[in-house]
Amino acid sequence: MVFEMKKVWLFFGVFLWSATAGATEGAYAPQWLKLLHYQKNGENYVSVVENEAFFLTENGRNNPQAEYNEAIRAFNEKGNLKKCDFPARFAVLKKEGKVIGDLAACKEYQKFLGDVQPKAVTLLFTDAYMNNPSSMFGHTLFRIDTKRKGTQLLAHGANFGADTGDEHGALYVLKGLWGGYFGHFGINPYYDVINLYNNIENRDIWEYGLNFTDEELELFTAHVWEMQNAKIRYYFASKNCSYVLLLMLDAVRPELNLAEKFSGYTVPLATLKAVHQVPGLVKTVNYRPSRQSKLKYRAQQMNAAQKKALKNIIKNDEFNVSLLNDEEKADVLETAYQYVQYKYVARDLELADYRKKSFKLLSARSKIANQHQYFSELKEGKNPAEAHEAKQAEVLFGVRNGGAFQEIGFKPVYSSLFDDSYGLLKGAEINMLDAKIRHYDRQNKYVLHRLDLLKVKSLSGRDMMFKPFSFEMNVAIERLFDGKIEEDHTALTGGVGGGNAYALTENLLFYVMSGVGAGYSGAIKHNGYIGANVKAGVYYNHDKWRLNAEASENLATNYVGRGEKYSVEAAYGLSRNVMLYADYELFKTKWHDDETVMFGIKVNF
Amino acid sequence: MKKNLVLGAVFAAAICVAQPAGAIDSTGGCGLGSMAWKGQSGIIPQVLAISTNHTFFNTVGVTLGTSGCDPNGRVTGGTGKMVLAVIENNMEQFAMDASAGRGETIETIAGILNVDSEKLGAAAQQNFAYLFTDENVEAVDLALKMMELAKA
Numbered sequence: 001m002v003f004e005m006k007k008v009w010l011f012f013g014v015f016l017w018s019a020t021a022g023a024t025e026g027a028y029a030p031q032w033l034k035l036l037h038y039q040k041n042g043e044n045y046v047s048v049v050e051n052e053a054f055f056l057t058e059n060g061r062n063n064p065q066a067e068y069n070e071a072i073r074a075f076n077e078k079g080n081l082k083k084c085d086f087p088a089r090f091a092v093l094k095k096e097g098k099v100i101g102d103l104a105a106c107k108e109y110q111k112f113l114g115d116v117q118p119k120a121v122t123l124l125f126t127d128a129y130m131n132n133p134s135s136m137f138g139h140t141l142f143r144i145d146t147k148r149k150g151t152q153l154l155a156h157g158a159n160f161g162a163d164t165g166d167e168h169g170a171l172y173v174l175k176g177l178w179g180g181y182f183g184h185f186g187i188n189p190y191y192d193v194i195n196l197y198n199n200i201e202n203r204d205i206w207e208y209g210l211n212f213t214d215e216e217l218e219l220f221t222a223h224v225w226e227m228q229n230a231k232i233r234y235y236f237a238s239k240n241c242s243y244v245l246l247l248m249l250d251a252v253r254p255e256l257n258l259a260e261k262f263s264g265y266t267v268p269l270a271t272l273k274a275v276h277q278v279p280g281l282v283k284t285v286n287y288r289p290s291r292q293s294k295l296k297y298r299a300q301q302m303n304a305a306q307k308k309a310l311k312n313i314i315k316n317d318e319f320n321v322s323l324l325n326d327e328e329k330a331d332v333l334e335t336a337y338q339y340v341q342y343k344y345v346a347r348d349l350e351l352a353d354y355r356k357k358s359f360k361l362l363s364a365r366s367k368i369a370n371q372h373q374y375f376s377e378l379k380e381g382k383n384p385a386e387a388h389e390a391k392q393a394e395v396l397f398g399v400r401n402g403g404a405f406q407e408i409g410f411k412p413v414y415s416s417l418f419d420d421s422y423g424l425l426k427g428a429e430i431n432m433l434d435a436k437i438r439h440y441d442r443q444n445k446y447v448l449h450r451l452d453l454l455k456v457k458s459l460s461g462r463d464m465m466f467k468p469f470s471f472e473m474n475v476a477i478e479r480l481f482d483g484k485i486e487e488d489h490t491a492l493t494g495g496v497g498g499g500n501a502y503a504l505t506e507n508l509l510f511y512v513m514s515g516v517g518a519g520y521s522g523a524i525k526h527n528g529y530i531g532a533n534v535k536a537g538v539y540y541n542h543d544k545w546r547l548n549a550e551a552s553e554n555l556a557t558n559y560v561g562r563g564e565k566y567s568v569e570a571a572y573g574l575s576r577n578v579m580l581y582a583d584y585e586l587f588k589t590k591w592h593d594d595e596t597v598m599f600g601i602k603v604n605f
Numbered sequence: 606m607k608k609n610l611v612l613g614a615v616f617a618a619a620i621c622v623a624q625p626a627g628a629i630d631s632t633g634g635c636g637l638g639s640m641a642w643k644g645q646s647g648i649i650p651q652v653l654a655i656s657t658n659h660t661f662f663n664t665v666g667v668t669l670g671t672s673g674c675d676p677n678g679r680v681t682g683g684t685g686k687m688v689l690a691v692i693e694n695n696m697e698q699f700a701m702d703a704s705a706g707r708g709e710t711i712e713t714i715a716g717i718l719n720v721d722s723e724k725l726g727a728a729a730q731q732n733f734a735y736l737f738t739d740e741n742v743e744a745v746d747l748a749l750k751m752m753e754l755a756k757a
Contacts, residue, residue: 115679146680150716151709153691154680189680191695199697334705341697358697359740362704366733371706371726 025096027068030254035088035223037232037247038064048239048247050182051231056082075099084109085229087222088251109225116156116187118221120145123208123245123282124157125272126197127384133428133458136414137267138384139197140242143190143207144221157193158224160185160244162234183234183244185227194288200345202292204381208276209284212252220252238264242271249275256281267413269384276385287381291342295465297378298335306332311464314339319360327374333365339465387423388576389604390414396581398598400440401486407449407598409436417457417539418546418571418581419604426541427459427501427509447488451477459511459539461503470511471498480521480560483589489560491521497533507542517561524558531556544573563589577604687717688752693744700737706730718755728754 026032036054038045047054047061055061056070075083075090076099083090083099084106093099103109122143128136141159148154162181175181197203212220232244243266246259258274276282289297302310306328312318313336321329337358344354396407411434415424434452439445453475460468473496479488497515504510513535520528535552549568556562566586571579581602587594680687692699695710702708706726715722729736729751736742736750 111681112679115681148680148716149719150713153695153709153713154687154716156679187679189678189690189694191691195695330705334701337701337704355740358700359737362700362737363733365701366704366706366730369706369730371723371730373705373707 027065031092032068033064034247034251034254035092036060036064036067037230037251048232049230050233051229053085054226054230056086072098076101081105086226088219088226091219091222112225113221116144116221117147118144118217119147121210121212121217121220122155123210123272123275124193125206125208125268125384126201126203127206127423128425128428129201129203133425133430133456136269136425136428136430138269138272139203140245140268140272141193142224142245142248143193144224145209153189153191153194155190157188157190158185159188159193160232160241162240179233179235179239181234182231183241184229184231185224187224187228198288198290199341202290202342204290204293205288206381206384207284207286207288208272208282208385209286210249210275211280211283216252220248223248223251238262238266240266240268242266242268246271246274267390269387270390272385273387282385285383285385287379287383289378289381291338292466293381294378295335295338295342298331298338298375299463299465301375302331302335303328310336310339313361314465317357319364321364326368326370330365330368330370331375333361333368337361337365342465382423384423386576388415388420392419392602392604394436394581394600394602396583396598396600398583398596398600400596401592401594403440403442405438405440405598407436407438407600409434411435411452416455417459417541417548418569418579418602420573420576420579421541421546422576425458427461427539429455429457431455447479448477448490449479453477459501459509461501461509463503468501469498470501470513472496472513472515474517480519480524481587481589481594482524482560483563483587483591483594484559486592489521489523491519491524493517493519495533497535501539504538507540509539510537511539512536517556519556519558519561521560524560526558529556529558529561531561546571546573546579559590563587571602578602684717685748685752688714689744689748691717692748692751696744699747702726703729703736704733714751715755718752720755725751725755728757 024031033045037048039048044062045064049055050061052058052060055067056074057063057066060067060070071086071089072093074080075093083101083103087103087106087109090099090103122145124141124143126139126141128138141157143152144156144158145152146155160183162183194205197205227248233239243259243262246262250256250259256278258271258278261274262271299307299310305324309321309324309328309332312320313332321332324332340349340354340357340361343349344351349357390413392409392411394407394409396409398405398407411431413432414430415421416429416431417427419429421427431452432454434450434455436449436451438447438449440447455474455476457472458468459470462468475492475494477490477492480491480493481488495515495517497513499511499513501509501511514533515535516530516532518528518530531554533552533554535550537548537550540547547568547570550566552565554561554563554565564587566584566588568584569582571581573579579602580600582599583597585594585596678690680690682690691710691713698708699710702710706729707723708726711726711729712722715725718725732750732754736747736754
């Protein structure tokens with residue numbers, strides 16, 4: 001028995017040894033495989049990097065061992081400067097004791113290190129464009145923090161993007177989906193990153209400081225250098241910027257294994273969450289508000305006299321701040337100046353006019369000799385890494401026209417008006433492939449009640465400074481109610497609409513919209529209809545409560561699309577990912593009405 | 606694959622496409638507003654940028670060793686070149702920071718020049734009229750004057 005146990009242990013030991021042998025070093029160790037971005041393809045390996053310049057051997061893309069051997073040979077060869085193109089590989093091989101020497105002779109790489117002066121690595125997430133729900137997925141890039149004296153304005157962003165050239169429209173989308181473009185890494189000063197996202201696109205930037213060791217920092221910086229010339233086939237939905245960023249992190253710390261969790265579609269917000277959830281990896285979170293966020297925050301803090309003065313400046317070009325004290329004046333002038341910048345970038349101002357206004361405001365501001373900032377800066381945001389999870393399942397119970405039903409639903413992405421908007425764009429929704437299946441007790445049958453292929457809505461309040469457009473868009477397979485015979489017909493429907501929303505309070509919007517739509521169904525006359533609608537509604541979102549009430553008048557070429565619709569939907573969040581939900585809908589037609597009330601629970605995961 | 610197709614169609618508009626190469630036309634000068642549209646291509650920004658007065662820039666730009674509004678390079682060079690790069694690429698923010706006597710661009714320039722940020726801010730504010738002689742002032746002019754103020 002003892003002998004047998006020994007045998008088992010021995011066997012187990014050999015197994016462990018063989019599984020880990022070479023796992024820390026060599027061509028098939030995770031470090032080498034991930035640094036060259038090899039992935040297993042059946043029995044073989046293939047790198048996601050496609051261009052020959054990234055490899056030392058002819059078949060290097062498929063042969064980790066040949067690459068490994070050739071790297072050792074070339075990096076040890078006197079006078080061979082190939083190592084300068086691949087400083088990260090050099091560092092790994094040096095650590096393994098396979099190569100000797102250093103990179104002192106690599107002029108360009110040394111110049112790069114001298115410019116960048118790496119101190120740390122920060123993951124950047126730029127969140128939603130105001131008024132654009134699809135941008136809720138965000139964008140991710142890296143920052144190599146600098147040791148330079150001064151501020152991180154002198155750091156560098158490392159961005160992976162697709163080279164799409166000048167193509168637009170359908171070709172652009174198709175090429176992007178099927179990998180028709182290549183992506184590569186670009187390096188820019190951090191102030192360029194700030195200007196682009198914060199000031200031109202008005203998107204907040206989140207800075208997640210990564211907890212790297214000095215060795216990891218060195219490897220990362222070196223790897224960014226060698227990735228500048230790497231071409232990776234770019235897929236909008238899967239192998240996109242955020243996926244490649246995970247590959248980069250895996251290359252530096254192979255045990256992270258972040259990329260393999262994202263084999264299907266990948267969105268930046270999801271990868272951010274994955275990074276955020278690795279224990280100890282993110283050590284600091286810093287929020288850098290967009291110009292628009294700053295402006296809104298400043299305006300909120302103003303007293304009535306300041307608001308009036310600001311309005312006079314930006315609306316009527318009337319420059320009267322004499323009633324304000326110096327502190328109040330300074331805030332108004334600084335805010336008005338930033339608003340002028342905003343208007344100019346939005347192309348609402350001519351250059352000459354813009355310069356004149358800017359100059360006037362700043363000249364006045366400079367005469368108030370106080371460097372103190374009176375308004376508090378907007379420092380706290382809602383961390384998008386802590387937003388609700390993307391997938392959602394629901395179970396609802398309801399009654400429709402006197403008959404009980406149960407409904408189950410699922411959607412893979414992303415957020416509706418009734419989900420917790422923490423860390424996301426409030427008043428915006430984007431849902432895809434949202435399926436709902438019902439069981440009606442009376443007929444005892446299951447039906448696909450509704451499949452929203454795409455549902456987008458953006459309610460964005462207009463105020464003195466900002467005039468966003470509110471809109472909605474929808475493509476669905478749904479059950480159309482036929483009031484004449486009190487039955488449903490399966491139909492493909494779609495619609496678009498737009499209008500304005502007004503902020504009645506900070507959390508309450510009133511909106512009016514008009515739109516057009518169409519439906520196709522074999523079961524109705526002429527197989528389809530076109531229609532138009534006008535609607536008005538209120539949307540409330542504060543803390544745990546989300547509520548939307550809407551009334552619409554619908555005109556259509558077929559009676560199934562005609563009538564008045566009323567709906568009240570409400571949600572109460574039990575936690576960020578769990579909510580109670582209730583819905584009342586009434587469709588008043590010329591014949592019978594269609595009335596539904598339901599209640600249930602929705603869970604994000 | 607189908608799932609990817611539908612999702613991709615929607616993401617296409619939003620996800621991480623490379624920013625268009627800096628569309629700023631360096632012949633348009635480097636004054637206030639010249640960098641505000643950096644990264645945006647199209648005819649309108651270029652036309653507007655060209656309308657900028659730029660006679661002063663060409664002569665002094667050579668002295669400091671830059672080739673003009675350089676939107677895509679790395680942070681590099683000696684102190685003069687770096688101060689110029691920070692000002693010309695952050696002109697709008699710098700103008701505000703100078704008028705208020707504080708801010709991130711002032712801190713950055715003070716760091717490059719290794720001087721006290723508060724003092725430099727105060728000097729910039731007091732000398733705002735000297736820095737910004739009119740609304741068409743150029744980055745090179747400002748960089749030289751800021752270096753002068755830092756010495757004082």
